[in-house]
Amino acid sequence: MTGTDLLQRFADLVVRVGVNVQPDQGVVVRADTAHLETARAVVQQAYAAGAGWVDVDWTDGPIRRSRLLHATPAELTRTRPWTLERIRSWTAEGVCFITLAGEADPHLLDDVDPAKVAARPVEELRAMQQAMIEEQLRWTVVAAPNPGWARQVFGEPDTDRLWAAVATAMRLDEPDPVTRWRDRHAELAARARALDALELTEVRYHGSGTDLTVGLLPETRWTGGGEEDPSGLFYLPNIPTEEVFTSPDRRRADGRIRLTRPVVIGGRLVEGLVVTFAGGRITEATAVRGADVVRAQLDTDEGARSLGEVALVDRDSRIAKAGVVFHNTLFDENAGCHVAWGFSFPFAVAGGLAKSDDERYELGLNRSTVHTDVVIGGEGLTVTGTGPSGSVDLLRDDEWVLPV
Known part of the structure; x- marks a missing residue:
């Protein structure tokens, strides 16, 4: 082609x-x-x-x-x-x-x-x-x-x-990329429904250099694939997208993450980043390169040090299969599981769009002017969810294992 x-x-x-x-x-x-x-x-x-x-x-x-x-x-x-x-x-x-x-x-x-x-x-x-x-x-x-x-x-x-x-x-090599993306949306939406059914209260990411437990809010809603606007028209906010994601309780994150891909923040390349969380806040950030720009961003506002997103991506991702580190957050975040510090998504809880910004904040969603996705997924990563029925593996060794 x-x-x-x-x-x-x-x-x-x-x-x-x-x-x-x-x-x-x-x-x-x-x-x-x-x-x-x-x-x-x-x-x-x-x-x-x-x-x-x-x-x-x-x-x-x-x-x-x-x-x-x-x-x-x-x-x-x-x-x-x-x-x-x-x-x-x-x-x-x-x-x-x-x-x-x-x-x-x-x-x-x-x-x-x-x-x-x-x-x-x-x-x-x-x-x-x-x-x-x-x-x-x-x-x-x-x-x-x-x-x-x-x-x-x-x-x-x-x-x-x-x-x-x-x-x-981006699946441009498919015979009909438009139809294939609509199919992929359906696959990711099915994963989101399976996660909703578990009524999870927390997720734990565990792998080489990463051990992070993040709390979820009551009536958390997971999203995968595209969205619909108020008139019912479908659209895809990110192309490509391979993730199923939600926004966590900003007050509950403890542990450490080690990035498996570099990230570009404000036009600066950051490599070898390790971030520590305690009580829902980032308490330390070190990196082989670019730690200063990370720390500057974390001081942007009160919400910059708390999480606004947790996301699940498995090894079957098209970005992972491309075998390339794209040095671009849009692509690299869809190569593996990731989290993001900064603002939350109001649709991440039932009825969230109808609530005011202050109501969402009191509920536990985060607000900030930043939203930075960082990849922690890859070989060896396991993600476990905990809910009313106990603990269940969602991903095991970077492979999706939750039935949909």
């Missing part, structure tokens, strides 16, 4: 399944200048699907670097009224929101002050979180191959090789 064919399949999947563009609907595409070719293909496909209008919200790595080097911390965290108004307008109009990820240069910010890298305009982030996570608009995040990302993965800017790996991970 040629690169042109893969790009067309990529764009078709993003538009038809990722956000499910409807006739006359508005579409916003957020993309880096390194994603130009992919952005053009996505825009063309969105119009072909009947979009009324498509706007591209461009970013650029070197421009962001200049801003971080020269702007003051106060300016980097300042709320811009026009940004809030734009988010309100997108929500009111019910646009689709597509984010193209894929770092063009993971080392671009290596010499930038970690506190500046972690700085964010809190009110703007919360407004966007509310629109996306509370299902006020359909959205998807998908990574676009580019030479810089290929260099990070393979040591050379071989985008054809990266496209081949991405095709495996």
